[in-house]
Amino acid sequence: MSERRRRIFSAPGKLVVAGEYGVVEGKPAVVVAVDRRARIFVEAAQTWSFAAGPGATPVAISEASSFVRACFERVEAVCGLPGPCAVTADTRAFAGAGGKYGLGSSAAVSVALVTALLALCGRRERDLVFQVALAAHQQAQGGGSGIDVAASVVGGALLYAPPARLELVPIPPGGELVVAWSGASASTQDLVSAVASFWRDRPDRRVAFLSQSEGCAEAVASGLRAGRWEEVAAALRSNQLLLVELGAEAEAGIDTPGLRRLVEAAARVHGAAKISGAGGGDCALSLAPVEVARRIRQEWSAQGLAVLDLAIDPRGAAEELGAEPDLAPATSTRGDRMYLTD
Ligand code: MEV
Secondary structure (H helix, E strand, O other): OOOOOEEEEEEEEEEEEEOOOOHHHOOOEEEEEEEEEEEEEEEEOOOOEEEOOOOOOOEOHHHOOHHHHHHHHHHHHHHOOOOOEEEEEEOHHHEEOOEEOOOOHHHHHHHHHHHHHHHHOOOOOHHHHHHHHHHHHHHHHOOOOOHHHHHHHHOOEEEEEOOOEEEEOOOOOOEEEEEEEOOOOOOHHHHHHHHHHHHHHOHHHHHHHHHHHHHHHHHHHHHHHHOOHHHHHHHHHHHHHHHHHHHHHHOOOOOOHHHHHHHHHHHHOOOOOEEOOOOOOOEEEEEEEHHHHHHHHHHHHHOOOEEEOOOEOOOOOEEOHHHHHHHOOOOOOOHHHHHHHO
């Protein structure tokens, strides 16, 4: 540990903009990192321990979640472990009173933890953080494309295709992400399994989906690069139709009444919104010029839908160097910081 008493590492959550499901099969997808960050606090201690949240009872690493254990195992295999620390995670930004939003909290917390452990070993290479966090996350989750890990490590907007295609996509000036929660949390793994089993029976439908999904993701990326918003909107609409069709064919419940309300409300004000990620709940989003984004947000709010206050986060996984002075007041009870002083 450095002479500083406590260190804080963080990584952003993510939202898939286009190409979900295709990316599991190696096709490209567009993803954005969002400014809901998982935080990891580390402090030198007599033994290793992990607390799953502020105020949670610390447990030995062997008793922690499979994601945490996998991160420790994978870092240890690369560089051994540094001297023992008490580790606390904070993923409160990823859920509201009604449940999780589906912003990739398990990937973000894995990336923040791997960033922390590697940094304590003096290793800060971004490629290494990505490889180790990806291996740990896939080990614990039993698969996945790694798109959430990529967004959490790098930040910003990315075109990602496993295993190695990773391109930054610039968001044209005046572009904005607009996001709302459908009112229900979803299980990505169950939906991905249902789709995989459908595709095993219907390889012809798999081939057709993958080609169209790739087209949507590439069109979103090229529309963003060129600042052609009509192209982005058209690709978002096509991708939405593709996901709804996949859900119906695979009987996978990708589309839900909550998601449909969001997409239809955006369409009423000429916005192009779509399911983000596996569907079955979680969020819908649009990426649009400010004026269109404002209309969508207004319409969603007018319908009583759960607009989320978040934006694209250009910053990937990082140590929060500026945070240390905030630790000073021993009696602080300000929101997120409260548990730092107990
Ligand atoms: C989930 O956010 C996106 C999926 O493509 C799953 C994955 O990429 O691992 C459905």
